[in-house]
Amino acid sequence: MSGFGTWVAILALAAGTYGLRLSGVLLRQRVTFSPWTQQMVDRAVVLLLVAVVATSTLLDGAAFGGWSRTIGVAVGGAVALAKGPLFLVVLVAAGSTAGLRLAGVA
Amino acid sequence: MVALSVGVIGVSYGVTAQSAGLPLWQILALAICVFGASSEFLFVGVLATGGSAVFAVLAGLLVNLRNAAYGLTAGGFLGRGWRAVLGAHLVNDETVAMASARPSGAQRRLTFWISGVALLICWPLGALAGALLGQVVQDPETLGLDAAFPAVILAVVLPSLRDTRVIVAALAAALVAVGSAPWVPAGAAPVVALVALAVFPPRRHSPRRFPPRRHTPNRSSAHAHPDPTSVHPDSVPARSEDGADR
Numbered sequence: 001m002s003g004f005g006t007w008v009a010i011l012a013l014a015a016g017t018y019g020l021r022l023s024g025v026l027l028r029q030r031v032t033f034s035p036w037t038q039q040m041v042d043r044a045v046v047l048l049l050v051a052v053v054a055t056s057t058l059l060d061g062a063a064f065g066g067w068s069r070t071i072g073v074a075v076g077g078a079v080a081l082a083k084g085p086l087f088l089v090v091l092v093a094a095g096s097t098a099g100l101r102l103a104g105v106a
Numbered sequence: 107m108v109a110l111s112v113g114v115i116g117v118s119y120g121v122t123a124q125s126a127g128l129p130l131w132q133i134l135a136l137a138i139c140v141f142g143a144s145s146e147f148l149f150v151g152v153l154a155t156g157g158s159a160v161f162a163v164l165a166g167l168l169v170n171l172r173n174a175a176y177g178l179t180a181g182g183f184l185g186r187g188w189r190a191v192l193g194a195h196l197v198n199d200e201t202v203a204m205a206s207a208r209p210s211g212a213q214r215r216l217t218f219w220i221s222g223v224a225l226l227i228c229w230p231l232g233a234l235a236g237a238l239l240g241q242v243v244q245d246p247e248t249l250g251l252d253a254a255f256p257a258v259i260l261a262v263v264l265p266s267l268r269d270t271r272v273i274v275a276a277l278a279a280a281l282v283a284v285g286s287a288p289w290v291p292a293g294a295a296p297v298v299a300l301v302a303l304a305v306f307p308p309r310r311h312s313p314r315r316f317p318p319r320r321h322t323p324n325r326s327s328a329h330a331h332p333d334p335t336s337v338h339p340d341s342v343p344a345r346s347e348d349g350a351d352r
Binding site for chain 1: 110111114115128129132135136139140141142144145149153159160162163166167170171172173174175176177178179180181182184186190191193194195197198199202203206247248249250251252253254255256257258259260261262263264266267272275276279280281282283284287288299300302303307
């Protein structure tokens with residue numbers, strides 16, 4: 001991969017992403033959303049986040065990502081449910097994933 | 107703090123990008139200018155497996171489509187003017203998730219800015235540390251760092267999953283996302299999962315049945331959402347009926 005080509009790609013991704021964000025922000029300010037519409041958008045955000053969690057936990061591309069990470073994230077989630085601090089959630093998730101991999105789990 | 111946790115994920119990203127062969131400046135540029143973890147992972151991942159730069163950009167943009175929906179939500183508390191234009195860059199999974207959990211617009215704005223700036227510092231710093239670490243550690247998987255990103259998002263979104271309806275919708279969305287991932291382009295699965303919105307919409311007081319409809323706020327950034335007059339003015343007060351998203 002050429003250095004220059006990669007730079008262009010990075011800038012393109014940055015500009016495109018910013019465009020997506022900005023258009024959402026600006027659109028919101030020009031349209032009066034009914035409470036229900038706002039709820040709809042908020043729920044969409046929640047569902048998107050959950051979907052992202054699911055795919056990044058369970059999948060590596062199209063294939064199953066392995067039990068170590070799945071269990072690791074679940075354990076981290078348990079810490080979060082127990083109202084543990086976020087830093088602990090990350091440590092526990094990464095640590096249990098690493099530990100499981102060390103023990104030979106996929 | 108979220109920022110430190112995101113810093114840890116940043117380390118993971120840095121290690122991954124380093125082992126993919128990206129020079130440090132590009133790793134940092136991605137971290138600062140794109141500022142979206144999953145798209146950066148994907149971008150680097152596509153390049154690492156030999157994909158073209160064009161495909162890497164497209165995949166990253168696809169993953170980042172959801173930021174248009176996040177922008178819509180953020181626009182509700184960002185205010186106007188140059189602050190909103192600047193703040194738009196900070197719109198991503200973590201900042202919007204944290205801000206949305208706050209009860210009032212003013213608190214949301216505050217949380218958004220604080221977390222956004224903290225992340226803007228910690229994420230590239232983590233990436234830097236990861237890139238340097240990556241010159242020593244070859245395989246980020248041994249450190250379990252790939253579990254960090256989903257764990258953080260999960261922890262931040264958990265408070266929003268407060269009532270049965272939302273939980274069911276969320277489970278449906280997760281199922282659709284995971285199920286559709288093998289069939290759709292990389293990163294599109296979460297957007298496809300939005301069909302769960304049509305099946306499990308927020309409740310309304312109006313007796314009119316909610317017509318099944320694909321809600322895809324991310325398909326085009328200037329999407330024509332139903333106009334405000336389509337809902338009775340006295341329907342659903344902003345929070346009481348469906349408190350899950352607060």
